Each structure stands twice: as structure tokens, then as C-alpha cells.
Amino acid sequence: MLKIDNVSLKYGAFTALNRVSLRADQGELIVLLGANGAGKSTLFLAISGVHPIAEGKILYQGEDIAKWKSPRIVKEGLVHCPEGRKLFPGMSVYKNLQLGGYVHKKDKKGVEEQIEEVFELFPILKEKQHQMAGSLSGGQQQMVAIGRALVSRPKVLLLDEPSLGLAPLVVKQMFEVIQRINAQGTTVLLAEQNAYSALKICHRAYVMERGNVILEGDKESLLHNEDIKKAYLGA
Numbered sequence: 001m002l003k004i005d006n007v008s009l010k011y012g013a014f015t016a017l018n019r020v021s022l023r024a025d026q027g028e029l030i031v032l033l034g035a036n037g038a039g040k041s042t043l044f045l046a047i048s049g050v051h052p053i054a055e056g057k058i059l060y061q062g063e064d065i066a067k068w069k070s071p072r073i074v075k076e077g078l079v080h081c082p083e084g085r086k087l088f089p090g091m092s093v094y095k096n097l098q099l100g101g102y103v104h105k106k107d108k109k110g111v112e113e114q115i116e117e118v119f120e121l122f123p124i125l126k127e128k129q130h131q132m133a134g135s136l137s138g139g140q141q142q143m144v145a146i147g148r149a150l151v152s153r154p155k156v157l158l159l160d161e162p163s164l165g166l167a168p169l170v171v172k173q174m175f176e177v178i179q180r181i182n183a184q185g186t187t188v189l190l191a192e193q194n195a196y197s198a199l200k201i202c203h204r205a206y207v208m209e210r211g212n213v214i215l216e217g218d219k220e221s222l223l224h225n226e227d228i229k230k231a232y233l234g235a
């Protein structure tokens, strides 16, 4: 479905991604672990066409999309839910969700139906649809961010640190929803520092360090990996 093949990316002279390779097959939930600065967000920005790559291939459904522009990438179903939510705080929840439908704006009815589906997933957003997004709690704002991405109709959803700054109970609900989105057929790439909760719901995971993929494995092997336990699971 999505294959990152030896991708490097530079910010000026600084190599932020160094020959990174990974893949997500149809229906998988893939977790990307790594400390601050490892390159997780950079990889997502490269995939979604925000930052050009220096070398390598980004294959999506068999096509190299490295030179595609962001709107086309979104329209084809590769949707990025960015770190820090990036909502329009002074606009209503509904308007924010509607923005996710921008690439499908000719299909007004489809966008409305998609928003209704988001309301089924997050009933609280239906109640608060007329409130300004900035007035919601952190967890609810994250729901809006994920909801907006869903309105773009992802086949592959890139979720960048959705649990950041949320209370433990809210984090738990967030991971349940991510698992549900995946179970409904969306391939998910999830960047997280909340390693234990993320590994629990994943199929496979990759660990990044300073722009490199240093480890990969399935859920069980990583949950029981001694280095992972020491670095991320507080063992």
C-alpha cells in the first residue's frame, strides 16, 4: 500500500532522514517510535508532499508519488493528521471538519455524509459542532483533527502524536478510536512517544533514531525487546 524506499531528506546541510525504508500493507496499523527529533514528523511531511526528498522513492499503491503535490496526495487517500492538531481555533467545529473535505468539495453531499460518520465516531463533536474549535478541551480538539482527516477519506492515515498533552484516560480513548478506525479498513501509520499504548494496538512497528530506522518488528517482538523496554517502556 505504502512503501518508503531509501528516502533521505535534508534541511539545508542537516540530514533529517537517512535512507529510511519502511512499509505499510493494506489494513495494517504501523507504529513509528522515536524520541523527539528522531525524524517521525519529517517522514510524514515528506510522504504528504510538504518537504521534497533528496533521494529514494515513496511508493503509494505502486506509484512513485515523491513528486506529487500535496492536494493530489490527499485526494488519492494519503491523509496527514499533523502534530499539534493545527486547527482553526476561531472557526466552528463543523467548519474545521468541512475543511477536511476541501479536496472533495465538488461532492458536497459526500462531505456532509462523511461529517455525519465523524459524529458517530465522536458523538461529543456533534453536540459541540457550532462551538469554536479553540474552546474545546485538548482531547476534543484532537478528535476534531482526526475527524477532519477522516473527512478527507483516507486510505492511509498518517497520525502524528495524537496523544501528545492529553490526560491518561483521554489517551486511552484516543487509542481505542485509532484501533477502531483501523479495524474499519483504514491503513494507519501512527507516530508516537507513548510507546506501550501504541505497541499494544499495532501490527508492526519501526523505531527511529536521528533520522535512521534502527529497529523493526511485529508487536510481540517489540513489546518484549529489551532495548525497547529500557528506552521506552520504563523497565
Ligand SMILES: Nc1ncnc2c1ncn2[C@@H]1O[C@H](COP(=O)(O)OP(=O)(O)O)[C@@H](O)[C@H]1O
Pocket (backbone or CB within 6 Å): 011, 014, 016, 034, 035, 036, 037, 038, 039, 040, 041, 042, 043
Ligand atoms: N523545518 C525544519 N528545518 C530545520 N530542521 C528541522 C525542521 N524540522 C525539523 N527539523 C529537525 O529535524 C530533526 C527531526 O525532527 P522531527 O521530524 O520533527 O522529529 P520528531 O517528529 O521525531 O520529533 C530534528 O533534529 C529537528 O530539529
Ligand SMILES: [Mg+2]
Pocket (backbone or CB within 6 Å): 040, 041, 042, 083, 160, 161
Ligand atoms: Mg514530531
